[in-house]
Amino acid sequence: MLRIGHLSCGYGGPPVVRDVSFRVREGERLCILGPNGCGKTTLLRALAGLLPSQGVMEMGGEDLRALPTRRRAQKLALMSQLSPAAFDYSVYEAVMLGRYAHQRGGLLSGESEADRKAVEDSLQLTGTWELRDRLVTQLSGGQLQRVFLARTFAQDPQAVLLDEPTNHLDLRYQVELIDILRTWSSTPGRCVVGVLHDINLALAFADTVLLLDHGSVLACEPMDRFDLAMLDGLYGMDVRDYMKTTLQRWS
Numbered sequence: 125m126l127r128i129g130h131l132s133c134g135y136g137g138p139p140v141v142r143d144v145s146f147r148v149r150e151g152e153r154l155c156i157l158g159p160n161g162c163g164k165t166t167l168l169r170a171l172a173g174l175l176p177s178q179g180v181m182e183m184g185g186e187d188l189r190a191l192p193t194r195r196r197a198q199k200l201a202l203m204s205q206l207s208p209a210a211f212d213y214s215v216y217e218a219v220m221l222g223r224y225a226h227q228r229g230g231l232l233s234g235e236s237e238a239d240r241k242a243v244e245d246s247l248q249l250t251g252t253w254e255l256r257d258r259l260v261t262q263l264s265g266g267q268l269q270r271v272f273l274a275r276t277f278a279q280d281p282q283a284v285l286l287d288e289p290t291n292h293l294d295l296r297y298q299v300e301l302i303d304i305l306r307t308w309s310s311t312p313g314r315c316v317v318g319v320l321h322d323i324n325l326a327l328a329f330a331d332t333v334l335l336l337d338h339g340s341v342l343a344c345e346p347m348d349r350f351d352l353a354m355l356d357g358l359y360g361m362d363v364r365d366y367m368k369t370t371l372q373r374w375s
């Protein structure tokens with residue numbers, strides 16, 4: 125579905141992401157793991173078209189770079205970390221903003237029945253239907269993040285790119301968000317590429333793990349073949365021992 129080949133990108137100096145290749149199939153949830161500064165966000169930003177890059181970037185056989193912005197937004201949506209809601213939109217209006225890629229004459233052209241249906245479905249799926257008339261400036265962090273997720277879904281992309289969407293969220297909200305994403309990705313024709321801060325959450329969510337080391341792919345394996353010991357070298361510590369010791373506190 126998504127094919128990335130020999131992708132490199134950066135910020136003008138030496139490339140931060142180097143020669144990265146991977147594929148994501150329909151229904152797949154690929155999580156990118158690696159320590160701070162290894163290039164996870166940079167890679168996601170390049171996939172989202174927010175950073176110039178070299179290499180192959182195709183979705184459904186189409187060159188993503190050659191697509192007009194709207195067409196591209198129908199294929200890929202980036203959901204990033206909690207961003208403060210600066211405007212007094214209602215939740216319903218904020219989620220409707222996700223429909224811009226589908227509204228021919230722009231947002232001022234008026235909402236269609238399909239727009240309303242997509243917004244309502246997204247509000248339902250993310251559990252924000254009851255909040256629809258509230259102002260986004262008056263929501264808690266967890267509620268706001270679910271509203272952002274609803275807006276991402278309303279865009280009706282084929283692939284959702286996640287940049288640490290669970291950061292700053294309480295455990296319950298983290299688990300909820302991941303469950304919602306799992307449900308969303310189970311509809312045919314969809315996939316997820318995600319960076320999740322929490323390794324445990326990433327391993328629970330992913331069916332494929334891509335390890336990024338100094339901007340290059342160290343491994344890209346399905347979960348059932350993934351060797352957890354690879355995390356030790358990548359993070360420079362005995363990750364499994366740390367996890368086991370932490371878990372013992374709960375028994």
Ligand code: ADP
Pocket residue numbers: 135140158159160161162163164165166167
């Ligand atoms: P990660 O998401 O894995 O923590 P990032 O992609 O944010 O890593 O950063 C990778 C590298 O790119 C880091 O060395 C970081 O300092 C650098 N970097 C990130 N953003 C910028 C920027 N806007 N300009 C220049 N360098 C940047």
